[in-house]
Amino acid sequence: GAVVSQHPSRVICKSGTSVKIECRSLDFQATTMFWYRQFPKKSLMLMATSNEGSKATYEQGVEKDKFLINHASLTLSTLTVTSAHPEDSSFYICSAKGSTNEKLFFGSGTQLSVL
């Protein structure tokens, strides 16, 4: 089946620093990628949708200047958490779909801890 690679799997950083998370589709072209966030004991919540070559569409309540998404190629999307704070500590997970496949393929997630 299709594979989506997400890196890093875990990151611990100091408050005020920026963290970049990468999401790669390894064996298909991902026309659309999604970024989700999951706080402890809460549901996965969509943060933003990105289409290759265009600006990401953010969900209500998600700050686009804080969570920078770049989808510059059909196989790579990045999420940068800028000036991270402890309240940004969460599990971030990406998913991707090709143009002809309705199924979503998920990365393995990134556990972000901001001290």
Add this chain to the structure above:
Amino acid sequence: KQEVTQIPAALSVPEGENLVLNCSFTDSAIYNLQWFRQDPGKGLTSLLLIQSSQREQTSGRLNASLDKSSGRSTLYIAASQPGDSATYLCAVTQGGSEKLVFGKGTKLTVNP
């Protein structure tokens, strides 16, 4: 606003038992419903996808049903195995949107 609820939050069963996981959603105008499996450190794996026009889907020991009018879906796992231990997530999409709305999941433990 669509809300997805999964019951129970956790379930522990002995190996070999058949079990049912429940999912309900508040807005019946869905496009499709998916069941996922979430393993620690391994992300999500799509198990079954049911289109709104379908009543059920089967894959191996898994059977998912959908009653769109009542806003319910069930995931039936037959002859459970310890390898089935994971968190099972239910998610729906609505027409015109690719956004998945997830439930909080059911954490399943199958004891040998």
